[in-house]
Amino acid sequence: MPVGDCERAFVAAAGDDGVALTRARVPWLNQRGHLGLPERAESARRVLADIFGALKGDSEAQATKRLTALPGDFIHEPTGTFIEVDESQHFTTHRLTTLNLYPTDCPLGFDIEEYRGLCTTWSPRSDKYRASKAAVGFGEGGRQRQRAYHDALRDLVTPAMGHPPVIRVAAPDRDGAAAYHRVRNRLLGLLG
DSSP states (O other): OOTTHHHHHHHHHHHHTTOOOEEOOOTTSBTTGGGGOOGGGHHHHHHHHHHHHHTTOOHHHHHTSOOOBOOOSEEETTTTEEEEEEOGGGOSHHHHHHHHTSOTTOOOBSOHHHHHHHHHHHHHHHTTTTTTOOBTTTBTTOHHHHHHHHHHHHHHHHHHTTSOOOEEEEOTTOOHHHHHHHHHHHHHHHHO
16 A cells, blocks of 8 residues: 555545544654753653653754654644554554553543554564664664654643644554544544
8 A cells, every 4th residue: 555545545534524634743743852842841851751762762863853843644723633543563562662651641542552452463563664774863773663752752742732632543454444434433522
């Protein structure tokens, strides 16, 4: 399946219900991660620093990145709700590491136990996806660790910035329309 097809199918299915979603891009979710957060998100900085360390991130390399906004999946502008559609490559042992470091009182827009289970189920396959690809801040073979870190960044910083928790929609089978229909009622209730 070509890159972006899952997200396009998801947004099209939402559009059929009259839910307008646009691409998410905000300056406070940027390439520097916890090293580039505004003061308002200070509450998330320590946890993200711990997660970054657990993923063997390189702080010096991370600090040299630009403050360029990280693209996300979608935002529902009227409510300020961010929505991420997670395909199989998001369910890795590295992502499980991040989830296990979340504070118990962290506001989440998804079932963390379901996500832990998906990581356990899919990681034997997903851990192989681009396993050798390098990523600035995470070195050789660091792309998966970077993805897991960016997911945690979105989850922890978004509520700290006064937005509703990120809604994560699991689509390990890469079927965006089916993923939308699985969460349709919940989404419509949350987005009003």
